[in-house]
Amino acid sequence: MGSTSATRTQDGPPGLDPERLRAFLDRERPGLVRGPLTAELIEGGRSNLTYTVSDGTARWVVRRPPLGHVLATAHDMRREHRVIGALRGTPVPVPEALLLCEDEGVIGAPFYVMGFAEGTAYRSAGQLAPLGPERTRTVVLNLVDTLVALHAVDPAAVGLADFGRPEGFLERQLRRWGQQLDASRSRELPGVDALLAALSGRLPDAASSCAPAVVHGDYRLDNVLIGADDRVTAVLDWEMSTLGDPLTDLGLLVMYSEQRPVPGSPVATTRDAPGHPRPAELVERYAAGSGRDVSALPWYTAFAYFKLAVILEGIHYRYTLGQTVGAGFDRIGDLVPRFVEGGLSTLDQG
Structure with missing residues (x-):
């Protein structure tokens, strides 16, 4: 599922026991799996854990919350499963939702x-x-077109009318991310409280806000798959x-x-690729x-700068507790001030 690097062990990667998963699938979907399962952790993500599993003939993907420190509502498997199931068959390309398991006894989450x-x-x-x-230009513009398609989906028509509460959405988002920040505070972060206060004081007028839509919440190039024809094959x-x-x-x-690459940074950025459209062109598109x-x-x-700063700080906090899986987590904490500064600068220019 993409070309990200993967970690594989004989007994299974951290957070996923192939034998226990196989037993669950045999019970819930008899005949789906035809041989012993192997599993690989797809590296590159910094939040929920993603694995490819295979029986030697077919492949599937498993998603679970991160190990250890988990912020409330931030890793809701039911929501992910529901939205991709609802969007299947719309112009938004998504994988097939096969099975949801809320029993933590199977793989621990x-x-x-x-x-x-x-x-x-x-x-x-x-x-x-x-x-x-x-081709790079085409890929990025197709990414924007897929976002347009997502926001054109009628939530009620796909069974998502109750998927969220659009009224007061921005106020709740700010409150929620402020709470997420408080839940992960372990050090001083100059400017982060000033950024939150400035965002709260300059909220867009509700009357001028866009009509509500299904919002992805973390939409970027490395959260989609691109096919051989340069189109998005899956969000x-x-x-x-x-x-x-x-x-x-x-x-x-x-x-x-807008982000320029930082040596050693685990945060994905493609801005400097030849042919990559500039931000203003993406907005126009x-x-x-x-x-x-x-x-x-x-x-x-x-707000996006603030949100990512909070996400990165939460990951940094998990790293300090020894609760992260994979490489690159030791550098994430150093990135947080950059995004705080980016948010403040953007508001000053707005």
């Missing part, structure tokens, strides 16, 4: 199983470079999805598109395709 989707997850400018400028990592203001997705995409008013986008982009 709730999880779900989905179909394996072919495609490549591009995490860096270096990975995009072999495509050349023209992944729906853990933050809800109903709300779609410009939060666009603001996040712009924020990532979205506005033309969606017909939405994007004049308040600087606030949403600053």
Whole structure:
């Protein structure tokens, strides 16, 4: 499921016991698995854990929460499973949702199983470079077009009318991420409280906010798979999805598109790939395709900086407790001030 690196062990990677998973699948979906399962942890993500599993003939993907410190509502397997199941058959490409398990006794946490989707997850400018400028441009613009398609889905028509509460969405988002920050505080973070206060004081008017839509919550290039035709074959990592203001997705995409690579940073950035459209062009593409008013986008982009700072701080906190799996976590804490500063700067320019 993409070309991210993977960690594999004979007995199974941390957080997933192949034998226990096989027993569960045999019980719930007899005949689905035809041989012993092997499992690989897909590295590259920094939140929920993603594994590929195979019986030697077929492949599937398993998602579960991270090990250890888990913030309330941030790793809800039921939500992820529900939204990809609802969007299956719409113009938004998603994997097939196969099975949800909320019994923590199976592998130690709730999880779900989905179909394996072919495609490549591009995490860096270096990975995009072999495509050349023209194809890179096409890939990124297709990413924007897929976001337009997502925000055009009628939530009620796909059974997601109760997937969130759009009223007061931005206020609740700020409150929620402030609470997430408080839950992960373990050190001084200069400027982070000033950023939260500035965002709270400059909330976009409810009357001028965009019509609610299904919001992905973490929309960026390395959270989708790209096929051989340069189109999106699957949108992944729906853990933050809800109903709300779609410009939060666009603001996040712009924020990532502004980022220059930092040596040794685990945060994906593709901005410097030859042919990569600049943020302003992405905004124009979205506005033309969606017909939405994007004049308040600087606030949403600053909120994206704050949100990522909180996410990274939470991951840093788990790292300090020894509760992370994979490489690169030792550098995440150093990135948090950069995103706090980015948020403050964006608000000042807005």
